[in-house]
Amino acid sequence: MKVFRDMKKSADCLIIGAGLIGMLTARELARAGLRVLLLDRGRAGGESSWAGGGILSPLYPWRCHAPVTELVRWSQRRYPALADALFSATGVDPQWTASGLLILEQGEADEALAWARLHDVEMEKVDAAACLRLEPALGSAPEGGLWLPGVAQIRNPRLIAALKDDLGRLGVLLHEHEEVRELHRENGRVVGARTRGGMVIEVPRIVIAGGAWSSALLQHLGIDLRVFPVRGQMLLFRGVPGMLRRIVLAHGHYAIPRRDGHILVGSSVEEAGFDKAVTADVRDELLAAARALVPALADCPLVRHWAGLRPGSRSGLPVIGPVPGIEGLYLNTGHFRNGVVLGPASARLLADLILARTPVVEPAPFAVAHQAEFAADFL
Ligand SMILES: Cc1cc2nc3c(=O)[nH]c(=O)nc-3n(C[C@H](O)[C@H](O)[C@H](O)COP(=O)(O)OP(=O)(O)OC[C@H]3O[C@@H](n4cnc5c(N)ncnc54)[C@H](O)[C@@H]3O)c2cc1C
Missing domain, CATH: 3.50.50.60 (FAD/NAD(P)-binding domain)
Structure with missing residues (x-):
């Protein structure tokens, strides 16, 4: 060669x-x-x-170290232009989509809102009814939530x-x-x-x-x-476009709607060495989380279950x-x-x-x- x-x-x-x-x-x-x-x-x-899921934000961004937030904010500002540039150069659309992130928890709301003010991040505390208005596909939102309209996603394989x-x-x-x-x-x-x-x-x-x-x-x-492996398992459902519009997150589990109707549900956080096997117990845990978050997922075919190894650092x-x-x-x-x-x-x-x-x-x-x-x- x-x-x-x-x-x-x-x-x-x-x-x-x-x-x-x-x-x-x-x-x-x-x-x-x-x-x-x-x-x-x-x-x-x-x-x-x-x-990975392609959420363009840490799940609970206020918990990150401040220097990580700086990197996150830099990337977030540039992602739309990067996605556009790649699309026009290659014809492959990475599907950058401003879905917003709805976190169905309020336990850390004061800290989260203070962090958002400091870093100029759009974040709003919303009650249960507002959560259901923002995302009608939700099962319930007993705690109310935090709404981050600026959070986007990208389709990582694309x-x-x-x-x-x-x-x-x-x-x-x-x-x-x-x-x-x-x-x-x-x-x-x-x-x-x-x-x-x-x-x-x-x-x-x-x-x-x-x-x-x-x-x-x-x-x-x-x-x-x-640097060490941290296994994450993920489920992929075949839904219909528009069935879920927001990225929704509750107590560590999330659902991400793709433009074509597929919905990803993740994820586990496991130290299992370099073993990428998927397990029945995590599948069951993610299935239960999926149905609690978005009840209509109970009627959607599960099309794939996989695991990846995140690079953790101490x-x-x-x-x-x-x-x-x-x-x-x-x-x-x-x-x-x-x-x-x-x-x-x-x-x-x-x-x-x-x-x-x-x-x-x-x-x-x-x-x-x-x-x-x-x-x-x-x-
Ligand atoms: C289930 C799951 C969900 C996730 N969700 C998100 C999310 O929503 N948002 C987000 O920002 N991040 C997410 N992540 C994390 C994100 O995917 C990783 O942090 C990121 O992909 C790491 O990229 P990387 O290039 O460092 O590693 P990798 O993608 O693992 O790439 C490393 C590459 O190095 C190659 N390699 C290793 N050793 C050698 C060698 N000796 N010679 C040649 N090649 C070698 C490997 O083959 C591999 O292709 C998620 C991860 C998982 C597993």
């Missing part, structure tokens, strides 16, 4: 992992003029990025398809089914990597965007990154930036439940750091060295 042989000698940057984080990072770097080689050991976007196409146009060389096994360094800097097939790639910069698998590549360099923050002591090696990982919404901002921040541009947000909280400063209270 000649192109690959040429690129492996001439790439400015190798990105390991073509999930949304790796693809968005590749896009940023390619748009800045770098020659980027992007490798994934499976299908691009075939892991957590495909499995976002992945559009990005993949766009990366080709930008000259990014994407190779699927190509696993990186080892990183090479010399005199304190990264010099390349070796793939499972024994291919040696010489490159001056490497970004690890390996999602839940990111720690493994660092282990033999003596770095304990502590600090609760993503890890974005250079690896201290190894020049040329960078991380963009650990996005846990929020990698879709955080993706554009994380990619931009890392590109800023690689290219020595003024960073869009303060990078220190996401630095490898500063991870320990934050409490491990997010699970």
